[in-house]
Every structure is written in C-alpha cells, then in structure tokens.
Amino acid sequence: xxxxxxxxxxxxxxxxxxxxxxxxxxxxxxxxxxxxxxxxxxxxxxxxxxxxxxxxxxxxxxxxxxxxxxxxxxxxxxxxxxxxxxxxxxxxxxxxxxxxxxxxxxxxxxxxxxxxxxxxxxxxxxxxxxxxxxxxxxxxxxxxxxxxxxxxxxxxxxxxxxxxxxxxxxxxxxxxxxxxxxxxxxxxxxxxxxxxxxxxxxxxxxxxxxxxxxxxxxxxxxxxxxxxxxxxxxxxxxxxxxxxxxxxxxxxxxxxxxxxxxxxxxxxxxxxxxxxxxxxxxxxxxxxxxxxxxxxxxxxx
Amino acid sequence: xxxxxxxxxxxxxxxxxxxxxxxxxxxxxxxxxxxxxxxxxxxxxxxxxxxxxxxxxxxxxxxxxxxxxxxxxxxxxxxxxxxxxxxxxxxxxxxxxxxxxxxxxxxxxxxxxxxxxxxxxxxxxxxxxxxxxxxxxxxxxxxxxxxxxxxxxxxxxxxxxxxxxxxxxxxxxxxxxxxxxxxxxxxxxxxxxxxxxxxxxxxxxxxxxxxxxxxxxxxxxxxxxxxxxxxxxxxxxxxxxxxxxxxxxxxxxxxxxxxxxxxxxxxxxxxxxxxxxxxxxxxxxxxxxxxxxxxxxxxxxxxxxxxxxxxxxxxxxxxxxxxxxxxxxxxxxxxxx
Amino acid sequence: xxxxxxxxxxxxxxxxxxxxxxxxxxxxxxxxxxxxxxxxxxxxxxxxxxxxxxxxxxxxxxxxxxxxxxxxxxxxxxxxxxxxxxxxxxxxxxxxxxxxxxxxxxxxxxxxxxxxxxxxxxxxxxxxxxxxxxxxxxxxxxxxxxxxxxxxxxxxxxxxxxxxxxxxxxxxxxxxxxxxxxxxxxxxxxxxxxxxxxxxxxxxxxxxxxxxxxxxxxxxxxxxxxxxxxxxxxxxxxxxxxxxxxxxxxxxxxxxxxxxxxxxxxxxxxxxxxxxxxxxxxxxxxxxxxxxxxxxxxxxxxxxxxxx
Numbered sequence: 001x002x003x004x005x006x007x008x009x010x011x012x013x014x015x016x017x018x019x020x021x022x023x024x025x026x027x028x029x030x031x032x033x034x035x036x037x038x039x040x041x042x043x044x045x046x047x048x049x050x051x052x053x054x055x056x057x058x059x060x061x062x063x064x065x066x067x068x069x070x071x072x073x074x075x076x077x078x079x080x081x082x083x084x085x086x087x088x089x090x091x092x093x094x095x096x097x098x099x100x101x102x103x104x105x106x107x108x109x110x111x112x113x114x115x116x117x118x119x120x121x122x123x124x125x126x127x128x129x130x131x132x133x134x135x136x137x138x139x140x141x142x143x144x145x146x147x148x149x150x151x152x153x154x155x156x157x158x159x160x161x162x163x164x165x166x167x168x169x170x171x172x173x174x175x176x177x178x179x180x181x182x183x184x185x186x187x188x189x190x191x192x193x194x195x196x197x198x199x200x201x202x203x204x205x206x207x208x209x210x211x212x213x214x215x216x217x218x219x220x221x222x223x224x225x226x227x228x229x230x231x232x233x234x235x236x237x238x239x240x241x242x243x244x245x246x247x248x249x250x251x252x253x254x255x256x257x258x259x260x261x262x263x264x265x266x267x268x269x270x271x272x273x274x275x276x277x278x279x280x281x282x283x284x285x286x287x288x289x290x291x292x293x294x295x296x297x298x299x300x301x
Numbered sequence: 302x303x304x305x306x307x308x309x310x311x312x313x314x315x316x317x318x319x320x321x322x323x324x325x326x327x328x329x330x331x332x333x334x335x336x337x338x339x340x341x342x343x344x345x346x347x348x349x350x351x352x353x354x355x356x357x358x359x360x361x362x363x364x365x366x367x368x369x370x371x372x373x374x375x376x377x378x379x380x381x382x383x384x385x386x387x388x389x390x391x392x393x394x395x396x397x398x399x400x401x402x403x404x405x406x407x408x409x410x411x412x413x414x415x416x417x418x419x420x421x422x423x424x425x426x427x428x429x430x431x432x433x434x435x436x437x438x439x440x441x442x443x444x445x446x447x448x449x450x451x452x453x454x455x456x457x458x459x460x461x462x463x464x465x466x467x468x469x470x471x472x473x474x475x476x477x478x479x480x481x482x483x484x485x486x487x488x489x490x491x492x493x494x495x496x497x498x499x500x501x502x503x504x505x506x507x508x509x510x511x512x513x514x515x516x517x518x519x520x521x522x523x524x525x526x527x528x529x530x531x532x533x534x535x536x537x538x539x540x541x542x543x544x545x546x547x548x549x550x551x552x553x554x555x556x557x558x559x560x561x562x563x564x565x566x567x568x569x570x571x572x573x574x575x576x577x578x579x580x581x582x583x584x585x586x587x588x589x590x591x592x593x594x595x596x597x598x599x600x601x602x603x604x605x606x607x608x609x610x611x612x613x614x615x616x617x618x619x620x621x622x623x624x625x626x627x628x629x630x631x632x633x634x635x636x637x638x
Numbered sequence: 639x640x641x642x643x644x645x646x647x648x649x650x651x652x653x654x655x656x657x658x659x660x661x662x663x664x665x666x667x668x669x670x671x672x673x674x675x676x677x678x679x680x681x682x683x684x685x686x687x688x689x690x691x692x693x694x695x696x697x698x699x700x701x702x703x704x705x706x707x708x709x710x711x712x713x714x715x716x717x718x719x720x721x722x723x724x725x726x727x728x729x730x731x732x733x734x735x736x737x738x739x740x741x742x743x744x745x746x747x748x749x750x751x752x753x754x755x756x757x758x759x760x761x762x763x764x765x766x767x768x769x770x771x772x773x774x775x776x777x778x779x780x781x782x783x784x785x786x787x788x789x790x791x792x793x794x795x796x797x798x799x800x801x802x803x804x805x806x807x808x809x810x811x812x813x814x815x816x817x818x819x820x821x822x823x824x825x826x827x828x829x830x831x832x833x834x835x836x837x838x839x840x841x842x843x844x845x846x847x848x849x850x851x852x853x854x855x856x857x858x859x860x861x862x863x864x865x866x867x868x869x870x871x872x873x874x875x876x877x878x879x880x881x882x883x884x885x886x887x888x889x890x891x892x893x894x895x896x897x898x899x900x901x902x903x904x905x906x907x908x909x910x911x912x913x914x915x916x917x918x919x920x921x922x923x924x925x926x927x928x929x930x931x932x933x934x935x936x937x938x939x940x941x942x943x944x945x946x
Contacts, residue, residue: 033317136656138653139652139653139656139657140656141875141923141927142653142654142656142657142920142923142924142927143657143660143920143923144878144879144916144919144920144922144923145879146885147900147915147916147919148664148916150900150901150904151661151664151665151668151904151912151916152664154668154904154912155664155667155668157668228778228779232781235781235783236781236783236885236886239783239886240885240886240889240901241901241905242901242904255781255783255784259783259787259890262787262790262791263791263795266787266788266791269783269784269787270784270788273780273781273783273784274784276779276780276781277776277779277780277781277784278779280778280779281775281776281779284775284778284779285775355848357844357847357848359839361763382853385850386850386851386852386853387850388850389847389848389849389850390848390849390850390851391850394848394849395848397841397844397845397848399841402840402841402842403841403842403844403845404842404845405842405845405846405860405864406842406864406938406939406940407863407864407937407938407939408859408860416849416851416855416859417849417850417851420849420850420851420852420855421850452939452940454939454940465845468845468849
C-alpha cells in the first residue's frame with residue numbers, strides 16, 4: 001500500500017470499530033463532502049421530479065396534434081419549441097423522460113436481480129458449480145449486446161415497457177453477476193462469517209444475514225454504473241425504430257423524430273439528446289461519489 | 302563531517318482531513334560505515350523520515366515544511382528532481398518492506414538490475430549484464446546467470462528481497478536505507494536477510510539506516526539507536542547505552558522496563574503494550590506528545606504546557622522528555638496510571 | 639506462450655457452440671417464418687416445399703447440427719427473403735465496411751483517449767487534468783446519434799468540409815469513426831487516468847524512483863506498460879461493440895454495412911440473414927476477446943504462465 005494511504009489512514013478514521021449504522025452515516029458524510037456528486041444527485045432528482053410532474057402541470061397536452069404549431073422555434077410560449085405535430089417539446093421531453101428513466105431503472109433492477117441470484121449462488125456454493133457457472137458466464141461475454149436485445153424484442157413480437165426492460169437486461173447482467181460473486185467470495189473469508197459458521201448458523205441465515213446485506217453497498221453503486229448503458233441502449237433501439245410505439249415517446253424516439261428534420265430544425269434532436277447526456281453524466285458522478293463514500297480506500301483525491 | 306545529518310526535519314501531509322504532521326522534529330547524525338537503527342510503532346514517522354531523506358515523499362500531499370537533510374554537507378531538500386535522481390541509487394540506496402510488491406511484475410529481474418547500472422555507471426548492455434550476475438551471486442542467489450531472465454513471480458519473498466538488495470548495492474552507495482527489510486518475510490528467512498545486509502554493509506563499507514519496530518533486530522545490528530514516537534525523535538543514543546540506561550519513558554516501555562509490564566513481555570524484549578494509543582497526528586497534543594500515556598506526566602504541569610526539546614543528557618545520549626529516568630530519582634511512577 | 643495461445647483457441651470452440659445454440663434457440667422462438675407471414679396466401683404444398691428446402695420441417699436438434707456444420711464450413715445458407723442472394727454474399731459485401739468503421743473508431747478512441755488519460759494522471763489536479771476529465775465525462779454521456787448529427791450539420795452542411803454520407807474515399811471515413819469512437823475514447827481516457835494513478839502509487843514505481851531512474855524512464859517503462867493492462871482488458875469488449883454496435887452510425891451516414899443490414903433483416907423477418915449475421919457478430923466478439931487475452935498475456939507474464 002502506498003505511504004500516503006498508510007499515513008492518512010492511520011491518523012484519521014483509523015481502526016475505529018465498525019458498526020453498520022455509523023458505517024452508513026460515515027458514508028453519507030463522505031458523500032456530502034464531494035461537491036460534484038452532491039450537485040449531480042440534485043440535478044438527477046430534479047430531472048426525475050420534472051419528468052413526473054411536468055406532463056400533469058403543463059398547459060399543453062403532450063399527445064395533441066396541432067399542425068398550425070408544427071416546428072416552432074423556442075419562444076416564451078414553447079421554451080424548447082415544438083415538434084412536427086406541433087406538440088410542446090418541453091412537455092414531450094418530460095413524457096419521454098418518464099419512459100426512458102422508467103425503462104432505465106426497470107432494466108437496471110432486473111439486471112441486478114439476475115446478477116445477485118447468479119453471482120450469489122456461484123460465490124456462495126463455490127467449488128465445481130462456481131467453476132461451471134463462471135465458465136458459462138465467460139462464454140456469454142461473447143454475445144453481442146444490441147443484436148440480442150433486438151432478437152429478444154423480435155421474440156416478443158411487440159415493443160412495450162416490459163418487453164423493453166427484458167430485452168435490455170437479457171444480455172447485460174453478466175458484469176453484475178461477476179461483481180456480486182467477487183464480493184460474496186471476499187466476504188465468505190471474513191472472520192465474522194467464519195465465526196457464524198463455527199457456531200453452526202444455517203447456510204441461508206449466513207447468506208441472508210451476513211453476506212447479502214454486505215453486498216448492498218456494491219449494489220447501490222452498481223445501479224448507477226448500469227443505468228447509463230441501459231438508458232443508451234433504449235435510446236439506440238428507439239432511434240433505429242425498434243422502440244416504444246407512437247404516440248408514446250422515449251428520449252430515443254424523440255431523437256429519431258428530430259433526426260428526420262435536423263437539417264432545418266437541429267434543436268429537436270439536441271433536446272432529448274442533452275436530456276440523455278445529463279442523466280448519464282449525473283449517474284456517473286453519483287456512482288463515483290458513492291464509490292468514494294462507501295469504499296474510502298479506493299479514493300482518488 | 303558526518304555522512305548524513307538530519308536537522309529538525311518536519312514533513313507534513315496536507316490532506317482533506319487536515320494537516321497530518323507525520324514527521325515533526327527529527328534530528329540525527331550518521332557517520333560513514335555506521336548503522337543507525339530507527340525504532341518505533343507503525344505510523345510514528347519512521348518510513349516518512351526515510352522517504353524524506355530520499356526525496357521520495359508523495360508530493361502532493363506531502364511536503365517537507367522545515368529542516369535540512371545534509372548528505373556529505375549538501376542539503377538534499379534544496380535539490381531539484383533531476384539532481385536528486387543523480388543521488389538516488391548512486392549514493393543513497395533504499396530497500397523496502399514488502400519485496401512482493403517492490404519489484405515490477407512485468408519486467409525481467411535482469412532488466413530491473415541492469416537499468417540502475419546503465420543509468421548511473423553508463424555501462425553497456427553486456428557489461429551491465431555481467432555485473433548483474435555478479436550482484437546476484439553476491440546476494441547468494443544460486444544459478445544466477447539463468448535466473449536473470451526470470452520474472453519476479455518466479456522468485457520467493459526472501460529471494461526477491463535479495464534481488465532488491467542486489468539492486469540497492471549495485472552502484473556501491475555510501476548509504477543504504479533499509480525500511481523494515483525483514484518484516485514481511487518468514488521468520489526463518491528474516492535472520493538470513495539481516496545477516497546478508499550486515500555482510501554486504503561491511504564488504505562495501507556502507508553506512509546503513511535500519512528501520513524496524515523490533516528491538517531485537519536493533520540490538521543485533523545497530524551501532525546507534527533513534528527512537529521515534531508520534532512523528533518526533535524522542536531518544537537517541539549508542540545501542541549499549543540505550544539498552545542499559547533508557548531515559549525516555551516510551552523507550553522504557555518499548556524495552557519492557559515499565560513496572561506494570563508483565564514478565565512474559567520483558568523476556569521477548571520487543572514492543573509491549575502501553576495503555577492508550579498514539580496520538581492522532583492531525584491534531585496532536587500541544588505539549589509533550591507522549592504526555593497522555595506517560596506514567597510520570599501528571600506530576601508536572603510543564604508536560605501539558607511546554608513541548609519538551611531534544612537535549613543531550615550525557616555525551617551522545619539525547620532525549621526529549623521532562624522526566625528522563627536519570628532525573629526521576631525519588632519520584633515514584635503512578636503505577637497503572 | 640504458444641501453449642497459452644493454443645489453450646485459449648481451444649476454449650473458443652465451446653463458446654462459439656454455445657453462442658450459436660443461444661442464437662438458434664432465440665431464432666426458433668421468434669417463430670414466424672417468412673413463408674407463413676406473407677399476406678398473399680401461399681398454397682400449402684408450396685409452403686411445405688419451401689420449408690423442406692430450408693430444412694424447417696426437421697426436428698430442432700437436426701437443424702442445429704446442420705447449422706453448426708454450415709457455420710464451420712462457412713456456409714450460412716441462402717437469404718429467405720432476397721431471392722438468389724446467399725448470406726455469405728451479403729456478409730462478404732458489407733462486412734469489410736463495418737470492420738473498417740469499427741477499426742478506425744477503435745484507433746481513434748485509443749490514440750486520443752489513452753494519451754489524454756495519461757497526461758491527466760501525470761498532471762493530476764492541474765487545469766489540463768480537469769479539462770481532460772470534462773471532455774471525457776461529456777464525451778461518455780453524449781449519445782452517438784447526436785454527435786453524428788452535429789458533425790454532419792456543422793462540418794458537412796455548414797462548412798462544407800467533408801461529405802455527409804457514404805463510404806467511398808478517405809474523406810468519407812473521417813466523421814463516422816469519430817462519431818462512433820467518441821464514447822469509447824472518453825471511456826479509455828478515464829480508465830487510463832485511473833489506471834495510471836493507481837500504478838503511480840505502486841511500490842515498484844517507488845523502487846524505480848529510488849534507483850534514481852530518470853522520470854521519463856520511470857513513466858514509460860514502469861508505469862505505462864502496467865497501466866495499459868486494464869485498458870487492453872476493456873478494449874476487447876469495446877472492439878466487439880464498435881464493430882457490432884454501429885447500427886446507428888451506419889444508418890446516419892448511410893454506410894451499407896452489417897449493422898444497418900441487420901436491422902433491415904430483423905424487420906423483414908429474414909431469419910437466415912438475421913441468424914447468420916448474429917453468429918458472425920458473436921464470432922467477432924469472441925475473436926476480439928481472444929486477441930485481448932493474448933495481448934494481456936504479452937503484457938503480463940504472470941497470466942501467461944498461470945493460464946498456460
């Protein structure tokens with residue numbers, strides 16, 4: 001270990017006995033000290049709230065077609081302009097955000113659930129089963145992500161919120177499984193788990209009470225690590241015309257609408273793209289902040 | 302003129318959590334061909350002292366804020382990086398605690414030895430290779446010529462430390478700094494590494510700074526001893542004098558001479574438990590650093606108000622304490638305080 | 639080293655078989671074969687004939703075995719929709735363009751990203767570091783369709799510097815790789831920076847400095863090589879991703895590559911083409927991962943021996 005960490009670790013928070021509650025409090029305190037991460041979290045929450053509230057609060061109906069208002073440039077009436085059907089883009093963006101963010105979180109949670117189940121079994125049981133499962137995972141890394149998402153959609157034959165969630169998670173849970181397995185294996189070697197085993201705790205108790213709760217930190221970080229990929233995946237699929245059906249919209253399908261008109265009205269593709277970029281940027285900063293907060297040893301100053 | 306003179310050295314780490322005063326007052330001299338042992342608990346600033354001499358402290362966050370490191374009369378803290386590079390490995394060499402991580406895993410042992418020779422002595426590739434074989438033989442690695450082309454993971458921990466030592470003595474440095482050279486090794490290997498160091502020190506007429514937390518190692522290898530506590534040098538003396546008549550209460554504790562230390566630990570003559578913990582170096586005690594743990598501290602108010610200075614109690618025996626053993630006559634220790 | 643490569647090569651066989659099986663199973667699930675889906679009613683006898691021609695009347699395992707044999711003899715069968723065209727012909731024609739696009743994007747990502755990250759790490763917390771990290775954070779977050787559109791809008795339409803679409807001359811081959819490679823470039827920059835910072839903290843770097851080596855040599859010989867290991871590891875999946883994931887860029891720049899055709903084949907339910915392309919894409923990823931593993935072995939002697 002580098003001298004710097006040694007010196008700092010020994011004279012600051014050094015060796016304090018760790019209780020769960022104080023661990024989380026410390027993490028929270030460390031997170032708040034990271035200004036970038038706090039700002040990112042604030043923007044993230046505001047964006048989500050905006051997407052939830054705006055379609056209700058807006059004076060415009062996000063679905064109503066009014067060709068007299070088509071392709072408006074930004075103005076006081078339409079701060080972000082309007083699209084080819086004369087729908088207010090500020091309101092449409094919120095609507096698209098609901099679906100993009102909803103699918104994003106849905107698929108991320110699905111990825112983590114599959115990943116936790118697979119990784120926990122592999123890491124906890126160990127031995128030959130672990131070997132086999134990991135070999136299988138290695139092989140799955142050969143799957144092309146977007147083609148498999150497309151194939152999954154083709155199997156369902158229809159695109160809606162839930163089929164999209166399945167399609168996006170089916171070929172992207174491998175990394176999550178690896179992370180969970182690694183964490184479980186590390187934890188299994190810990191003295192307190194050995195102690196629990198020595199006093200004869202049942203296996204499900206060890207797994208549920210000692211191992212899984214301690215992967216929580218990694219999983220919270222993983223949510224924000226997986227989210228950008230899933231959001232982008234949904235946007236890509238929608239952009240090539242395999243997304244949510246109109247008149248519903250996601251940011252990806254709005255970008256596709258904008259792409260059709262970009263030579264004359266370039267702002268229409270920029271708006272949903274910036275929304276996507278903002279969300280991803282925030283997710284990255286939140287993930288970094290969480291990693292620093294939950295695992296101080298890997299911190300880069 | 303002494304080979305190395307460290308004067309009032311202060312190295313601080315400027316971190317988000319505050320200023321860590323890792324080294325905060327270290328003074329010593331080292332003559333040519335002599336061995337100085339620096340002892341203390343982990344985190345007391347031994348390693349940072351060594352790295353400060355080498356100019357290897359991580360900058361930022363660390364900075365030498367005060368003091369001098371005079372090597373052959375030249376102040377190393379004044380040199381720029383290029384000049385320091387000419388000194389390191391050539392005149393002062395250093396080996397580290399963990400041989401498992403101190404060698405580059407992706408380069409052959411031969412490359413790691415010859416690069417020093419080529420850098421400082423301007424040797425040709427062939428000449429450097431020949432010399433590298435001699436060096437490996439000198440540190441008793443069998444079949445040296447063949448092993449030059451192995452990667453470090455083929456070497457055991459003890460062997461790797463030998464390679465580190467071979468690299469350190471490659472340019473016949475005048476000073477070798479060994480930072481806990483045997484701590485990370487098997488007990489059986491430890492003694493052999495220390496013997497090897499002593500053998501090479503004599504053969505190459507080097508001075509050595511041996512950093513350790515093991516009083517036993519010091520007793521065997523050092524001519525002089527410096528004891529560090531919480532970033533400060535608290536006692537310095539010839540090895541015989543220090544073991545016979547320790548003055549600082551902390552040294553006494555280290556030697557197991559305090560009244561409340563049980564018999565078993567005395568016999569081991571290594572670090573023993575002292576009540577309390579070393580102070581936090583972000584916000585250390587204002588006066589005596591050892592005060593909060595010192596059994597004599599409450600007797601005198603000066604301990605909590607005035608920072609004791611390093612003073613020469615008798616010829617060659619320096620101590621930083623208001624209550625050195627020889628001035629304590631008639632004052633009973635508060636046993637178990 | 640040879641032993642290691644051979645071992646690694648042998649391991650790709652079950653991987654390929656598994657990938658083909660998965661693709662095959664998924665294709666079976668899609669069901670709707672093109673001969674049943676046509677709106678014009680096809681007489682039952684003709685339909686059966688067609689199904690026999692494509693082997694769709696045999697049990698699944700026979701079809702699978704048949705397909706595996708075809709893949710290993712590089713015969714992906716005829717297209718089910720485009721009469722008279724074989725999947726092989728489609729692949730042969732479109733594939734080189736996609737490979738070129740992906741390769742150029744990868745080149746751009748590495749050649750710009752790694753030095754950017756390295757400089758940022760060596761000048762940690764300087765203005766250069768912060769600017770590099772802003773570039774990389776934004777580059778990572780912006781979707782490629784926006785990058786592509788903006789590049790065309792400004793560079794091609796407004797300034798008239800480069801063509802808007804096609805894949806004929808070198809002038810066509812500048813914007814698409816940049817649009818495709820920007821995200822990975824940003825990722826490599828971050829990865830290289832993090833990896834460099836970590837390597838700079840390693841004990842062996844301190845040893846190298848303690849030996850008095852010139853800083854330049856410490857960086858080049860001791861830091862860079864070791865920092866590249868994680869970059870190379872990450873580059874494998876990205877290479878596959880860049881070649882297979884160029885659907886959008888190929889569409890926007892109207893490049894007749896494999897990605898663009900893939901979407902068309904799925905929408906047209908051209909099962910043999912979809913399946914052939916999926917298998918090819920999977921093979922590319924497997925090969926990319928193989929290359930990475932071998933590179934990894936070259937960079938790190940420990941894995942070389944551990945896995946051999």
